Amino acid sequence: xxxxxxxxxxxxxxxxxxxxxxxxxxxxxxxxxxxxxxxxxxxxxxxxxxxxxxxxxxxxxxxxxxxxxxxxxxxxxxxxxxxxxxxxxxxxxxxxxxxxxxxxxxxxxxxxxxxxxxxxxxxxxxxxxxxxxxxxxxxxxxxxxxxxxxxxxxxxxxxxxxxxxxxxxxxxxxxxxxxxxxxxxxxxxxxxxxxxxxxxxxxxxxxxxxxxxxxxxxxxxxxxxxxxxxxxxxxxxxxxxxxxxxxxxxxxxxxxxxxxxxxxxxxxxxxxxxxxxxxxx
Amino acid sequence: xxxxxxxxxxxxxxxxxxxxxxxxxxxxxxxxxxxxxxxxxxxxxxxxxxxxxxxxxxxxxxxxxxxxxxxxxxxxxxxxxxxxxxxxxxxxxxxxxxxxxxxxxxxxxxxxxxxxxxxxxxxxxxxxxxxxxxxxxxxxxxxxxxxxxxxxxxxxxxxxxxxxxxxxxxxxxxxxxxxxxxxxxxxxxxxxxxxxxxxxxxxxxxxxxxxxxxxxxxxxxxxxxxxxxxxxxxxxxxxxxxxxxxxxxxxxxxxxxxxxxxxxxxxxxxxxxxxxxxxxxxxxxxxxxxxxxxxxxxxxxxxxx
Numbered sequence: 001x002x003x004x005x006x007x008x009x010x011x012x013x014x015x016x017x018x019x020x021x022x023x024x025x026x027x028x029x030x031x032x033x034x035x036x037x038x039x040x041x042x043x044x045x046x047x048x049x050x051x052x053x054x055x056x057x058x059x060x061x062x063x064x065x066x067x068x069x070x071x072x073x074x075x076x077x078x079x080x081x082x083x084x085x086x087x088x089x090x091x092x093x094x095x096x097x098x099x100x101x102x103x104x105x106x107x108x109x110x111x112x113x114x115x116x117x118x119x120x121x122x123x124x125x126x127x128x129x130x131x132x133x134x135x136x137x138x139x140x141x142x143x144x145x146x147x148x149x150x151x152x153x154x155x156x157x158x159x160x161x162x163x164x165x166x167x168x169x170x171x172x173x174x175x176x177x178x179x180x181x182x183x184x185x186x187x188x189x190x191x192x193x194x195x196x197x198x199x200x201x202x203x204x205x206x207x208x209x210x211x212x213x214x215x216x217x218x219x220x221x222x223x224x225x226x227x228x229x230x231x232x233x234x235x236x237x238x239x240x241x242x243x244x245x246x247x248x249x250x251x252x253x254x255x256x257x258x259x260x261x262x263x264x265x266x267x268x269x270x271x272x273x274x275x276x277x278x279x280x281x
Numbered sequence: 282x283x284x285x286x287x288x289x290x291x292x293x294x295x296x297x298x299x300x301x302x303x304x305x306x307x308x309x310x311x312x313x314x315x316x317x318x319x320x321x322x323x324x325x326x327x328x329x330x331x332x333x334x335x336x337x338x339x340x341x342x343x344x345x346x347x348x349x350x351x352x353x354x355x356x357x358x359x360x361x362x363x364x365x366x367x368x369x370x371x372x373x374x375x376x377x378x379x380x381x382x383x384x385x386x387x388x389x390x391x392x393x394x395x396x397x398x399x400x401x402x403x404x405x406x407x408x409x410x411x412x413x414x415x416x417x418x419x420x421x422x423x424x425x426x427x428x429x430x431x432x433x434x435x436x437x438x439x440x441x442x443x444x445x446x447x448x449x450x451x452x453x454x455x456x457x458x459x460x461x462x463x464x465x466x467x468x469x470x471x472x473x474x475x476x477x478x479x480x481x482x483x484x485x486x487x488x489x490x491x492x493x494x495x496x497x498x499x500x501x502x503x504x505x506x507x508x509x510x511x512x513x514x515x516x517x518x519x520x521x522x523x524x525x526x527x528x529x530x531x532x533x534x535x536x537x538x539x540x541x542x543x544x545x546x547x548x549x550x551x552x553x554x555x556x557x558x559x560x561x562x563x564x565x566x567x568x569x570x571x572x573x574x575x576x577x578x579x580x581x582x583x584x585x586x
Binding site: 010013014017018020021022023024025027028031038039040041080081083084086087090091094096098100101102103104105106107108109110111112113114115117118119121122125142146149178179182200203206207209210213214224227228231232235239240242243246247250253254258 | 298299301302303305306307309310311313314315316317318320321324384387388391392394395403405406407409410412413414415416417418419420421422423424425427429430431434461464465514515518519521522523524525528529539542543546547552555556559562563566569570573574577578
């Protein structure tokens, strides 16, 4: 009897939390198909807001800019994050290690208004002295990369820590140079972590409001900035359609990613089995 | 000869690779993370002359003067607005952290004790909202909680209430939005901690006559201390300086320091004042940030051992 009560509590609690997490997303999706011009009063199903979105120049051009920034952010964050993760896991002692670790980790929790303001004030000072950089795509990209790098480091670092170093050592014993060990052994082993870090930093950048608002200049309005200014004024049906499309893309992405992961794991299991068999003979 | 060359090669590439691996991210962080803070500190004590900051060091008549303007800091200390904004930011962040812990702890506990084959799917479900836009999810609450929002419409239709209940633009909607946004940041470290726990310790406690409740409070909770601390810091620190959630859900009454900073910068164009507000905010959260960095360092050291 007590066992059952425990099970009911456990399922009930988890169900309630998931409901809490997913209810707003479900409401966004359903109301994006609302025919009524009032966002929250139901007027039947319709695709009118999607038609409006197709003609919404502000959102579309903002989206193109956001995609560009997100792509370059993800690439830069992954490179810097992988280097930082290697530095932190492979070199236990070097001058400034504590400062280094602190600077890598702090952006994870540091309020974005502080990061945005300080980066902007520095860039403005540099611009006054040297005449560049102009506020715009490049400065937004710098800010997003700073944040993305912190997340990429955490993801890659945890993979580097849990992985066994025996393969790297074997490669080294067989005469590989350090850079060969990295590109031929380490990199393939952490490729999955790098891929998820890339996707994570891409989404972070695509979604960011605060850093973008500080670092953008005239003519570089990203999609989140547009959405934020509309949401500030009140409810706007265009926001719901954007949300639904986001959920759709993320959903498809997750399904594809889990299929790919399952397939590569199956293949690895097969290869391992084959290798053991060959070793046994 | 070949050996000599190869060892020479080693001597060059080994440390060279090390220099790149450490140096590139280090220089990036020094230039784009640390240096900006120093600039903010400088600007917070600078005098503005129309749109240009005056130099701190001035050479005139053979005297090197260091001109530091502390008026902004004095103003922050005296003015009611800033003090109450700082205090209420700390208060809202603390309330959010406690609520997240109360909701997330049982959740992470049940998740860690669920069948091992179901855990990856549950973990995925917790992370998934994180992948959809944070901004859009906060906006969704505005839609649900507004006076003419989904909840009020449903309640009116069902006859539960006669007139809309005021939920938006209150401390309630603000805290709800922050708990909603930061809950996964509390769940994940707690889960990571609880799933690694050695269950034999609980068995031992039960064998020795502890009730399940006693075993929970005296074994499980103390053992999960580091997860609790990590989750609390991951929620508390960003909440103190949160801007988007109070702006969209908090209404004009709920005062938070992130919004004050934003307004100083974007509405009043008072950059030195915004910089001073930022410096004081950093001072408020510097201890939690140091704790967080210590935890991260210990965590990675523990994983290595």
